[in-house]
Amino acid sequence: MAFSQSISRKSFPFPPLFTKTHSISSSAPPISEDSLVSAAVSILKHHRSKSRWGHLRSLLTASKxxxxxxxxxSQITLKLRNNPRLAIRFFHFTVQHSLCSHxxxxxxxxxxxxxxSRLKSQALSVIKSAMCVFTETHEQNTAIPVAILEALIKTYRVCDSAPFVFDLLVKACLESKKIDLAIELHEMLKSKNVFLRTDTCNSMIELVSKSRGCFAGYDLYRNIFDLDVDKVSKKQIGVKVVSPNVNTLNVVMVGFYREGLVDKVDEVWEEMERMGCVPNLYSFNVLMAAYCDDGRMEEAMRVWEEMENKGLNRDLVSYNTVIGGFCGVGEVVRAEEIYREMVMKGIESTCLTFEHLIKGYCEIGDVNLAMLLYEDMYRKSFSPESSMVNVIVRALCDKNEVSAALEFWSMAAKKHEAVMKKENYESLTRGLCQQGKMEEALKVQAEMVRKGFEPNSGLYDTFIDGYMKQGNETMASKLRKELLSKQMS
Structure with missing residues (x-):
């Protein structure tokens, strides 16, 4: 039976060449191209999975x-298009055993x-593999992603593909931080009247904002969506109108918020309303965070109320944002009110919730309440950031509770691996010297040096004064000489 003939499942599960009564002879004539493709397809489709690959290798050994x-x-794989998982296994098999000049x-x-077949993650993986394998193309000065795009366009129709294949190529570039190439691919596709999905465009804008600044992200946003060309002109020149969505505007707002440009955040919010994009919970949280970070709590609370009027349920981010905002401007009582409302709504506190409140109480000098909140936080198995630990240490030192500050620091360093700031090392050392606890002060100062902080002249003066109060002229004189030597070197 010839290879070109179709093989019935009922008669033979694979070509006669591979039945037990036949074997491949080294003197057998080479298999023709058409026969090779037909035989390979038959093996892949009809053979059992365990022996399929061995017979396939034997077939290729007998080929020209x-x-x-x-x-x-490609011919073989196209005939497997309704079984994409088998197609990808076949691809990996040929790569692993170097059985194809891909x-x-x-x-x-x-x-x-x-x-x-909507197997996006696998497709993305193959695209990334192609970007690594083909480091050069036949055409000089052509970047690999551009060459891949050209190949995808050539094979698009015959493979009956899906449009998001081009989005995956751009995504691969973005994940590889190839920003310029991603933008170039977008422009190439746009020139062919092929448009990327809005979420892919949003990812491009976000990456540009993060890596090149919010204004670069904003410019790209306007360019992608042709916002500088009015709709009438677009229709006249035949440009397809593609509109941004609420997530696009959120990305642009976050870019400006990240760089502290609250007025620009306001402008994007107004632009969102002009475009008819309905802001979602995330949008409100970003706008509110911008106001809170800028200390504009009256405007932040206006947004807070508007969220409720729009029927949006405030989430943990909303509450933490406002609590942090009030603590930042010293209105800790208001922050506590919001916190109690949060608890009543059944929203669980996070480490950040406690950190906001603790820092707030420390800032207004109520260290006792701050310590109570810390104990509550610790009972809930939250581990505070070093910044919060430093705030408590500083607040205790400011209250002249140096021993308590040292004890708290020793505990926090062990339990939370907290790292103390140089200023707090100096505050502890200064406080211990003023109390005449010179040995403990020396231990703190030694720890400070081990952490890479060199003592300044002010710290030397603190030790000298401490030893003088104890009547220890010898140590005071020794430190004066050491300080003078450092100043002259």
Whole structure:
């Protein structure tokens, strides 16, 4: 029976070449290209999975070149398009055993077949693999992602692919931090009247904002959505109108918020309303955070009330944002009111909730309440940031409770691996010297040096004064000489 003939499942599960009564002879004539493709497809489709791969290798050994060409691989894979998982296994098998001279076109075939079955993560993985494998292209000065795009366009229709295949290519560039190439691909596709999904565009804008600044992100946003061309002109020149969504505007707002440009956040909010984009909970939280960080609590509470009027349920981020805002301006009582409302709503506190309140009480000098909150926080198994530990140490030192500050610090360093600031080392040392506890002060100062903080002249003066109060002229004189030597060196 010839290879080109179809094989019935009832008669033979695979070509006669591989029945027990036949074997491949080294003197057998080479298999033709058409027969090779047909035989490989039959083995892959009808053979049992355990022996499939061994027979496939035997088939390729008997072929003219002992391996598949890129074109042959694509022909075989296209016949497996309704079984994409088998297609990807076949692809990995040929790569693992070097059984195919793969090209960008054969990679593209696999990518399209995975996309048409909505296997996005696998398709993305193959795209990334292609970007690594093909470090050079036949055309000089052509970047690999651009070459991959050209190959995907060539094979798109024959593979009956899905449009988001181009989004995956751009996503691969973004994840590889190839920003300029991602933008170039977008422009190339746009020139062919192929438009990326809005969420892909949002990812581009977000990455540009983070890496190149909020204004670069804003410019890209306006360019992607043709916001500097009015709708009438777009229709006249035949430009497709693609509109941003609320998540696009959120990304732009976050870019300005990250750099502290509250007025720009306001402008984007107004732009959102002009475009008819309905702000979501995330939008309100970003606007409110911008006001809170800027100390504009009256405007933040206006947003807070508007959220309720819009029927939006405030979440943990909303509450933590407002609590932090009130603590930041010293209105801890208001922050406590919001905290109690949060608890009544059944929203669980986080480490950040406690840190806001603790820092707030420390700032207004109520260290006792701050310590009570810390104990409550610790009971809930939260581990505070070093910044919060430093705030408590500083507040205790300011209250002249140096022993309590030292005890708290020793505990926090062990339990939370907290790192103390230089200023707090100096405050502890100064306080202990003033109390005449010179030995403890020396231990703190030694720890400070081990952490890489060199003592300044003010700290030397503190020790000298401490020893003078004890009547220890010898140590005071020794420190004066050491300080003078440092100043002259």
């Amino acid at each position: 070149n002992n391996h598949l060409t890129s074109s042959q691989f 090209s960008l076109l054969s990679y593209s075939t696999v990518i399209h077949i995975l996309c048409r």
